[in-house]
Amino acid sequence: MATTLTPVEADKILADHFAPWVQDLGLTVVETGERHAVLRLPWSDRLARDGGGLSGQAMMAAADTATVIAVASALGGFAPMTTVQLSTTFQRAARDTDLLVTARLTKLGRRLAFAEIALTTPEAPDDPVAHATTVYAFPG
Numbered sequence: 001m002a003t004t005l006t007p008v009e010a011d012k013i014l015a016d017h018f019a020p021w022v023q024d025l026g027l028t029v030v031e032t033g034e035r036h037a038v039l040r041l042p043w044s045d046r047l048a049r050d051g052g053g054l055s056g057q058a059m060m061a062a063a064d065t066a067t068v069i070a071v072a073s074a075l076g077g078f079a080p081m082t083t084v085q086l087s088t089t090f091q092r093a094a095r096d097t098d099l100l101v102t103a104r105l106t107k108l109g110r111r112l113a114f115a116e117i118a119l120t121t122p123e124a125p126d127d128p129v130a131h132a133t134t135v136y137a138f139p140g
Contacts, residue, residue: 004033007030034074036105043099053095064083067103068081089132114133
């Protein structure tokens with residue numbers, strides 16, 4: 001079995017493999033495990049939409065990125081992959097608060113990976129801001 005990544009190694013993947021605009025989100029890796037990763041999306045007025053809520057685009061990008069880190073953690077390192085499906089349900093507004101983005105792999109196959117992602121605030125971890133599901137394909 002592959003060795004799980006450390007958060008420091010996962011942060012390096014963020015720096016080395018993601019587009020500058022994704023890096024501009026300020027995501028940091030809080031935790032990694034055999035089949036999961038937790039990233040922090042820091043609050044920023046730049047990511048807010050009219051009305052002060054965190055934009056859905058920023059949350060979707062964070063969910064997508066957290067899945068890549070969860071897959072990389074499960075594999076023990078970065079591998080080329082592509083998003084096949086990303087579906088997000090927004091459940092409540094997030095204002096003036098960071099989000100924790102927890103991606104958990106539900107299946108990791110040779111060609112596809114499936115994940116569920118919960119976006120929550122540190123103050124209310126049991127009251128999701130958004131929920132997403134993703135499917136990733138490995139080229140080959």
